[in-house]
Amino acid sequence: MKKDIRFLVVISFLLLSFSQFSVSAQVRKGDFLLSPNLGLGYYYAGSGLAVTLGVNGEYAFTDEISGGGYIAYTRWTTDYGYQGNNYDYSYNFIDFGARASYHFAKLLRVSNKKFDPYAGAFLGFVTSSYSHDGNGVVGYDDNYGSDLRPGIFAGARYFFQPNIGVFGEVSIGLTPISGGVTFKF
Template identity: 85%
Template sequence: MKRHIRFVAVAAFLLLSFSQFSASAQVKKGDFLLSPNLGFGYYYAGSGASVTIGVNGEYAFTDEISGGGYLAYTHWKYGYRYGNNKYDYSYNFVDFGARASYHFAKLLRVSNKKFDPYAGAFIGFVTSSYSGDNGVVYNDAYGSELRSGIYAGARYFFQPNIGVFGEVSIGLTPISGGVTFKF
């Protein structure tokens, strides 16, 4: 986990080092948004802990509509006791696909140029792998499949090209957040 956080921090630093600064904060036609993020909870994960590390990239086709892709990796660990035996299972999920957002700032007449509320939908593909211990054979019911969902979120740009964001969603991670870089 620490290795993944360090990777996101180094990638963010490199992006900042080579980025061009834009003049305004709210999303404008032609902007490209790159948003590394962490998510908590997962669509498939029941009990047990899961953390998702991902990145979203979106291009603003207009001041209100953007679209692009996403890539996410989730590790979910589940363990239980049965008598004197402890059983541990581990899943890895890789999600990727396309997403589209509608930015509500103009519609809602948001006067704060640093605030960007948005909502959207995604469609993609998920693939999974499983491992277990103690010689237990477990049927992996997850496999690979198409996936779709919806999300709502908001960004706050504390610099013209750097902001933070939070999202809630149905279909991937219930809660996620991170940093947004605007190019």
């Protein structure tokens, strides 16, 4: 966990170091941000491939604080071989909940009005399903079930048009790295 937090801090500082300093606000009070995204990896996933499709929606309560919700679908697949038996495991996770962000542009006096660095936290719920295929007997059940899911994230957006941009995030608690498009309304 300490390594994950240090990783988020380093990424946040790297994102901020690419900006120039002077006063501006990239997200304005009243903006609504809709961000479909693709993530790689997953909080619960061990080996194998985990791909997440999600969408975040946030309303800017002030120039610095936004909040809203998220929903994400993750499919994690892996194969396992043991004593001549091969198994393909598949997990499906659905995550949904609330998230809040603090936008650092004004605090850090970022002059590039297209650049929006932010960080925040989320609290949600996850549910999962499990299936397998193989040529042997599998005595394994879905041990993930359903649970509350807290987490933190850091990211940055770059608006190449006034209302359309791209973003990248790192997080602890959902998908370690994700990115996508942001639409500002």
